[in-house]
Amino acid sequence: MKDESIGLIIGISIGVVIGIVLAISGFFCLRYHRKRSQIGNSSSRRAATLPIRANGADSCNILSDSTIGPDSPVKSGWNGSSLWLEGFKKSNVVSVSGIPEYSYKDLQKATYNFTTLIGQGAFGPVYKAQMSTGETVAVKVLATDSKQGEKEFQTEVMLLGRLHHRNLVNLVGYCAEKGQHMLVYVYMSQGSLASHLYSENHEPLSWNLRVHIALDVARGLEYLHDGAVPSVIHRDIKSNNILLDHSMRARVADFGLSREEMVDKHAANVRGTFGYLDPEYISTRTFTKKSDVYSFGVLLFELIAGRNPQQGLMEYVELAAMNTEGKVGWEEIVDSRLDGKFDVQELNEVAALGYKCINRVPKKRPSMRDIVQVLLRILKLRHNRKHHRRSLSAITDEATMDVDQEETKTQISDHRRVESVDSTADCEV
Numbered sequence: 001m002k003d004e005s006i007g008l009i010i011g012i013s014i015g016v017v018i019g020i021v022l023a024i025s026g027f028f029c030l031r032y033h034r035k036r037s038q039i040g041n042s043s044s045r046r047a048a049t050l051p052i053r054a055n056g057a058d059s060c061n062i063l064s065d066s067t068i069g070p071d072s073p074v075k076s077g078w079n080g081s082s083l084w085l086e087g088f089k090k091s092n093v094v095s096v097s098g099i100p101e102y103s104y105k106d107l108q109k110a111t112y113n114f115t116t117l118i119g120q121g122a123f124g125p126v127y128k129a130q131m132s133t134g135e136t137v138a139v140k141v142l143a144t145d146s147k148q149g150e151k152e153f154q155t156e157v158m159l160l161g162r163l164h165h166r167n168l169v170n171l172v173g174y175c176a177e178k179g180q181h182m183l184v185y186v187y188m189s190q191g192s193l194a195s196h197l198y199s200e201n202h203e204p205l206s207w208n209l210r211v212h213i214a215l216d217v218a219r220g221l222e223y224l225h226d227g228a229v230p231s232v233i234h235r236d237i238k239s240n241n242i243l244l245d246h247s248m249r250a251r252v253a254d255f256g257l258s259r260e261e262m263v264d265k266h267a268a269n270v271r272g273t274f275g276y277l278d279p280e281y282i283s284t285r286t287f288t289k290k291s292d293v294y295s296f297g298v299l300l301f302e303l304i305a306g307r308n309p310q311q312g313l314m315e316y317v318e319l320a321a322m323n324t325e326g327k328v329g330w331e332e333i334v335d336s337r338l339d340g341k342f343d344v345q346e347l348n349e350v351a352a353l354g355y356k357c358i359n360r361v362p363k364k365r366p367s368m369r370d371i372v373q374v375l376l377r378i379l380k381l382r383h384n385r386k387h388h389r390r391s392l393s394a395i396t397d398e399a400t401m402d403v404d405q406e407e408t409k410t411q412i413s414d415h416r417r418v419e420s421v422d423s424t425a426d427c428e429v
């Protein structure tokens with residue numbers, strides 16, 4: 001009986017111990033799984049912010065190389081929220097378009113009471129602004145007497161809030177207060193392409209850089225035409241509207257005229273800039289993506305010739321085309337500031353592309369997507385040629401080294417021979 005009760009006690013104790021062990025391990029298992037699922041959730045959340053937001057909150061389009069620029073308002077801070085938003089949480093609101101709304105006071109402070117003027121555009125002055133977050137931005141103040149101001153403003157915020165690409169001067173905020181309308185853009189420290197092509201204050205742009213700029217602009221336009229939903233026609237592509245950042249990457253700016261397109265496809269007035277306007281648009285008053293392609297073609301010739309389209313560039317191009325048949329021999333129009341430092345093959349390829357873009361018949365012009373591919377191929381060939389030259393020079397270096405080593409050996413043995421002859425001579429004396 002005593003033995004039986006001892007056995008019972010031991011059995012119960014073992015059961016209790018096993019129960020406790022099972023309960024503890026169950027508890028830890030549960031904790032581990034919860035943690036894992038949290039990690040999974042947060043990484044999938046992060047992944048969801050990575051793809052390119054082409055246009056609109058829920059559409060996503062990936063182009064040849066369309067990535068959100070480093071300045072995008074969707075840029076993540078340490079906690080996943082926008083750095084741009086960070087500074088505005090206290091007093092500012094994020095609008096329906098997802099773009100932060102700045103207070104007039106903040107922008108007044110950031111522009112030192114609007115004294116940091118960068119330049120004056122058709123819609124009003126542009127100021128450089130130093131935000132409390134440390135970011136530098138450009139603030140475009142829409143002229144209050146501008147008729148288009150109101151419509152431009154509302155449509156621009158709505159449209160631009162959904163457009164992000166590393167080759168676009170992205171809108172990062174706006175202000176609608178005290179009867180003032182302001183647009184806040186990412187700041188482009190190197191100014192406009194026009195200033196680099198025409199101002200004596202800048203070093204001439206190298207040929208290499210010109211081709212890269214052409215590709216950047218083509219990519220920005222490709223995004224507007226084929227990535228944005230609904231697609232956007234810029235309507236005012238010109239070297240003044242191409243801005244350069246600190247590393248000389250180009251971005252397409254000023255969507256002033258594309259806003260109009262969203263409202264009225266057949267606007268009564270001819271809009272755009274003289275010298276860049278598609279002749280087909282002038283006669284039909286219908287602006288298409290191919291009209292942007294025409295203006296891009298003019299821009300390519302501007303990059304090649306370093307001449308202003310408003311000062312007879314296209315007449316000059318047409319004259320040269322008579323001799324070149326549009327394909328080769330474009331060297332005669334090349335910018336003299338290049339000082340002959342350009343690759344003739346590349347030049348002819350870029351010019352031939354430009355000539356296709358300015359074809360009188362819009363259908364015969366390439367699409368922006370085709371143009372990106374052609375420019376990419378030109379740059380790839382350049383890379384291959386460079387690589388080929390490098391490996392050739394490495395082979396030559398090796399061969400030279402072999403010859404040098406042979407020569408050194410010969411020189412050493414010659415030297416020794418001379419020494420031994422000398423010593424023999426010494427002995428003989």
Ligand SMILES: Nc1ncnc2c1ncn2[C@@H]1O[C@H](COP(=O)(O)OP(=O)(O)OP(=O)(O)O)[C@@H](O)[C@H]1O
Nearest residue numbers: 118119120121122126138185186187188192240254
């Ligand atoms: N984001 C920016 N960063 C740096 N400078 C800028 C920025 N946006 C505009 N600017 C500069 O401000 C000036 C005015 O620009 P804006 O785009 O208003 O007019 P524009 O392109 O010169 O002329 P238009 O309005 O006739 O097209 C230009 O010198 C331009 O280079």
